[in-house]
Amino acid sequence: MLSSYLSGSFRLKTDQIFEGLTAAGSELLLGSGVTHLYRKGEIIFREGGIPTGIYHIKSGKVKKYKLTPKGREQIIYLCSDGELLGYHAVLAEEHYPDTTAALTNSEITFFPRESFLQALSQSPELSNRLLKALAHEFSLFINTFTNLATKTVRERLAFNLLLLEEKFRLADAPIEAVDIHLSRTDLANMIGTAKETLVRLLKDFKQKKLIQTTSASIRILNREGIITEANLMGQQPAAAPKNK
Amino acid sequence: MLSSYLSGSFRLKTDQIFEGLTAAGSELLLGSGVTHLYRKGEIIFREGGIPTGIYHIKSGKVKKYKLTPKGREQIIYLCSDGELLGYHAVLAEEHYPDTTAALTNSEITFFPRESFLQALSQSPELSNRLLKALAHEFSLFINTFTNLATKTVRERLAFNLLLLEEKFRLADAPIEAVDIHLSRTDLANMIGTAKETLVRLLKDFKQKKLIQTTSASIRILNREGIITEANLMGQQPAAAPKNK
DNA sequence: CGGACAATTGAAGCCGGTCAAAACTGGTGG
């Protein structure tokens, strides 16, 4: 149950999408990439824009978000190195549905639309991998969606801290030493709440010794406690269906 | 702006996914289908189940939902005739992320997993269509997600009424005579609120002559009014960026 | 050492959830 929520849900399966592709088209694709450095805060593409290609994060972290009519950012997803960006819009032949901006300085490779589509047409394997990745993303997103719809802010915060811990964990680092490095505003916009509410909840978790905070980062001290707060399995007796 | 929210967002692009496919595999696929009648309320597949194939709705309507720990249903999407079900899980090679149940008596054709995958491997066109459909679904879902995260219940209700009006519109019927036929509970679970809240808002809309209700259906009387309630574009002056 | 921005705290009020009861509806059988 719990594992089904957490496992794998911190990263999309786009990591190795280009790896080991054999068809001719994929070489063409890989050769056509241009790498560019984006500075922290820089926008990579904008909602409503016409997609001209896809992006691959070599290093760094970016946020995908949508601007609400009221001017708030709703963060939809955090991408980190290895992941692919902007291919939905190319595939769907639609404008970008969201905006992407760098959270940290990031190295990102751009592949032109045509090369991508050509590679796709010549490599059934690439096509299959993308299908699988998209379908997988979907089930993750459904989870996020349901959480948002049915959980309290406190529960969502706890849950997101667990996900973020995975996402900010360095390849070799022990899980005990993961610093979640994200501004209060961004974290609030991820969870879908106001900054102030977020701060108060963090304070509460801190007082309960569940986490440790500085203005720049958050670290989980008591994972079990956070899992309890996230209330991932509801609190009704696990195996007792109602009367009927 | 408005059109970008509404147009096309009432139905996924899976309608004609099987139409006009030429490759050998697709004939095999189509031949392998078995049609079955599901009665209102019947469950087609369950969250956590192993996907054994995909479903195609010949007639009727179904809801996709996730059961929350507290036992509530969060409805993720309504599917109507022509749409495809359950292919995400097959493609991702994962268990079903949600449950699907018939809202009305429905005729649904089942295609076994193997036939589907074989057709996919033999028909690049099918593969492309699925990619496009999935990518499109994504942008729709991002919209729904953002709405949920940032809008009030009242706004979400108004917005969903507009979408539902499209979905319940019969092929030839004028838009003025569309009856949205959905229980209060289902509608509440779609919007992500309590039945009682929903009822009170409907009452309010009714008093303002925006809609007309019976216990079994809802009809929009004043579309402009509902659009206003949905507040799709925020209310700040359209073209006046702040001071800076 | 300021200055600007981010984080925190305080206070007030409303939106929306929950519980409980009443009214209504559609379907059934006498």
Place this chain on the structure above:
DNA sequence: CCACCAGTTTTGACCGGCTTCAATTGTCCG
């Protein structure tokens, strides 16, 4: 055809989680 029952819808009352506005404190850099 009517009375009845089960399930759904509607209404009422109450409360608590969150949002908002406003002011204070903290932090990072040039």
